[in-house]
Amino acid sequence: xxxxxxxxxKIFTLLQICAVFLTLTSLSQPAFSQEKxxxxxxxxVEKKFEPSEVILEHIADSHYFHxxxxxxxxxxxxxxxxxxLEVFSAANFEHGHQDYTGKYxxxxxIGDKINIVGANSELTESSTVFKGSSLIDLSITRNVVSMWxxxxxxxxIFFSVSSAYKKNVGKAPKGLQSFMEPIILFVxxxxxxxxxxxxxxxFMPLLLTIFFxxxxxxxxxxxxxxxGGSNLTGNIAVTLVLSVITLLMVNLNGNKHYWxxxxxxxxxxxxxxxxxxxIELVGIISRPFALMIRLFANITAxxxxxxxxxxxxxxxxxxxxxxxxxxxxxxxDILELLVAALQAFxxxxxxxxxxxxxxxxxxx
Amino acid sequence: MNPLVTPDIGLIVWTxxxxxxxxxxxxxxxxxxxxxxxxxxxxSIEDSLLKAEAAKEEMARLTSENEALLKQARAExxxxxxxxxxxxxxxxxxxxxxxHKEAARMIELxxxxxxxxxxxxxxxxxxxxxxxxxxxxxxxxKQQLADQKKQDELVSQLLxxxxxxxxxFGIAISELEK
Numbered sequence: 001x002x003x004x005x006x007x008x009x010k011i012f013t014l015l016q017i018c019a020v021f022l023t024l025t026s027l028s029q030p031a032f033s034q035e036k037x038x039x040x041x042x043x044x045v046e047k048k049f050e051p052s053e054v055i056l057e058h059i060a061d062s063h064y065f066h067x068x069x070x071x072x073x074x075x076x077x078x079x080x081x082x083x084x085l086e087v088f089s090a091a092n093f094e095h096g097h098q099d100y101t102g103k104y105x106x107x108x109x110i111g112d113k114i115n116i117v118g119a120n121s122e123l124t125e126s127s128t129v130f131k132g133s134s135l136i137d138l139s140i141t142r143n144v145v146s147m148w149x150x151x152x153x154x155x156x157i158f159f160s161v162s163s164a165y166k167k168n169v170g171k172a173p174k175g176l177q178s179f180m181e182p183i184i185l186f187v188x189x190x191x192x193x194x195x196x197x198x199x200x201x202x203f204m205p206l207l208l209t210i211f212f213x214x215x216x217x218x219x220x221x222x223x224x225x226x227x228g229g230s231n232l233t234g235n236i237a238v239t240l241v242l243s244v245i246t247l248l249m250v251n252l253n254g255n256k257h258y259w260x261x262x263x264x265x266x267x268x269x270x271x272x273x274x275x276x277x278x279i280e281l282v283g284i285i286s287r288p289f290a291l292m293i294r295l296f297a298n299i300t301a302x303x304x305x306x307x308x309x310x311x312x313x314x315x316x317x318x319x320x321x322x323x324x325x326x327x328x329x330x331x332x333d334i335l336e337l338l339v340a341a342l343q344a345f346x347x348x349x350x351x352x353x354x355x356x357x358x359x360x361x362x363x364x
Numbered sequence: 365m366n367p368l369v370t371p372d373i374g375l376i377v378w379t380x381x382x383x384x385x386x387x388x389x390x391x392x393x394x395x396x397x398x399x400x401x402x403x404x405x406x407x408s409i410e411d412s413l414l415k416a417e418a419a420k421e422e423m424a425r426l427t428s429e430n431e432a433l434l435k436q437a438r439a440e441x442x443x444x445x446x447x448x449x450x451x452x453x454x455x456x457x458x459x460x461x462x463x464h465k466e467a468a469r470m471i472e473l474x475x476x477x478x479x480x481x482x483x484x485x486x487x488x489x490x491x492x493x494x495x496x497x498x499x500x501x502x503x504x505x506k507q508q509l510a511d512q513k514k515q516d517e518l519v520s521q522l523l524x525x526x527x528x529x530x531x532x533f534g535i536a537i538s539e540l541e542k
Contacts, residue, residue: 060367061375078374111367137374144378151386158394165401170408184398204399205391213386237371241379300368 051311059231059303062112062142063090067226075145079114080136081105090139105135114139143238146230150216158212187211187348195352196359203355206249210242211348218299218340222333233343234299236292243288243295246351251284254358287354291347298343302336 064072074091083104092100096109105116114137157176164177173181192200192207217232232238262280265273309329313322509515 056368061372113367137372138377139374140378141372141375143375144382147379147382151382154386155389155394158390158398162394162397165398169401170405181402184402188399188402201399205395206387208395209383209387209390213383235371235375236369237375238379240371241376241383245383296369 049311049314049317051308051315054311055304055307057112058229058307059234059300060112061235063093063109063114063139064095064112065142065145065226066229075142076140077107077114078138078140079107080138081116082134113137142230143232143235146220146227146232147217147238149227150213150220150232153220154212154216183212184208191345191349191352195349195356197356199359200352203249203253203352206245207348207352210245210351211344214242214295214347215341215344218343219337221299221303222336222340231300231303233295234303236296239292239296242347243292246291246354247284247288249351250288250354250358253355255361257360257362258358287350291350295343295347298339302332302339306332306336 063075063077065075066072072095074089074093077086077088077090077092079086079102081104086102086104086107088100088102090109092098093107093109096112099106099108099117101107108115108117114135116135157180161177161180164174168174172178187208188200188204191211192204196203214233217238220228221231221233222228262284263273263277265276268276306329309325309332312325313319508518
């Protein structure tokens with residue numbers, strides 16, 4: 001229900017933006033096309049701007065933390081190969097221009113992914129797996145650094161809030177505490193209590209952690225420069241982990257009634273039971289799966305829209321489009337601010353709802 | 365496969381570890397004290413509200429009780445005042461009665477005394493008058509009988525008188541005979 005309405009509103013705004021843009025660009029293009037100026041060139045050859053490449057680069061994970069302009073600091077690379085562990089700095093790759101030969105293999109950065117290349121280093125592999133070798137990339141990537149910063153931020157915030165509670169016991173909240181308390185109470189009174197019921201207290205730590213983790217990272221993702229600039233909650237690996245936590249939490253807490261409903265459904269003929277089990281299994285998996293896709297798609301879509309709008313300036317190679325572009329980006333950012341809170345809310349709400357159905361007492 | 369929807373093993377591992385650590389730290393050092401504090405405060409607020417309500421009721425009860433007491437006290441005061449007035453009137457009237465009676469008694473006594481005194485005085489006066497009369501008569505007689513002529517005269521006069529009386533007496537007898 002939530003999902004569809006949000007999706008609809010998103011598509012609707014997208015369509016609106018596109019419509020406005022199409023009219024604007026079709027009107028202004030002839031005027032601007034004459035004022036074209038020569039762009040920055042590399043080796044005298046005009047470099048073609050590829051928006052999809054740039055956008056994907058910004059959305060995907062990276063071994064460099066981009067600060068501003070051309071300034072980016074390299075992050076540590078940790079590789080677990082079939083021969084052993086390799087640790088070195090991503091600076092060795094020089095942004096993909098150079099191969100790096102470690103203890104066991106020679107590595108090459110292709111599309112910000114580390115690949116193993118052959119000993120003669122002329123062979124470029126399209127996959128990360130070279131003949132007879134295996135590679136697990138455990139590098140501290142941009143997203144990992146960003147996540148650690150957000151975790152540090154969360155810990156600082158909530159430890160100080162917690163100490164504030166210890167300091168003024170029985171008094172009205174002050175400062176940061178008074179800002180956080182309504183949100184905590186919102187999670188408790190509007191998410192946990194109505195969906196889980198009277199046993200909500202056991203699940204509060206998880207729900208609060210998920211809510212604030214997603215929210216803070218959504219917000220950090222909106223900041224275009226350091227410490228933002230990453231796309232953590234729009235990364236499928238992160239949403240996968242979060243939804244697996246939900247999956248485990250729901251099914252490990254499932255009570256007798258919940259499992260009975262799945263395996264020995266009343267009022268269902270016995271011969272349908274195998275089919276029923278399959279359907280229930282799909283149901284168990286699909287609910288967290290939907291959570292994973294929803295968060296990932298919403299955040300990534302927001303980033304893509306913002307980056308596309310910015311890219312318009314470079315696509316048209318005109319400064320005159322910039323005000324329009326910036327206006328739309330501001331609008332999108334404000335919308336994303338809402339989406340950031342909304343997605344955190346929905347993820348937490350649905351987690352609470354699934355937990356609620358799993359621990360619900362038999363009432364018939 | 366699109367790199368966007370291909371989860372990286374590395375990020376999965378780091379996210380799991382980091383989220384686990386975050387969850388553990390927050391659950392132990394943040395959520396537990398925060399939720400406990402909030403629950404406790406809510407409970408204390410609820411308690412205080414209930415207590416305030418009870419106190420209000422108690423207050424109302426006391427006020428009504430006080431009013432009843434006041435009313436009773438007023439009624440009692442009225443009764444006492446009334447009684448006092450009655451007693452006062454009684455005392456006053458009693459006193460008046462006693463005073464009247466005493467006055468009457470004293471007047472009576474005085475009158476009796478006066479009468480007594482008067483009688484004594486009268487008796488005394490009578491005695492004195494008698495004495496004086498005797499003395500005067502004596503003196504007059506002494507003076508009258510000083511010479512012989514006068515004595516004779518007197519005797520004759522007295523005799524005349526007696527005659528008259530006898531004649532009178534005779535007339536009276538004759539009348540009676542008739």
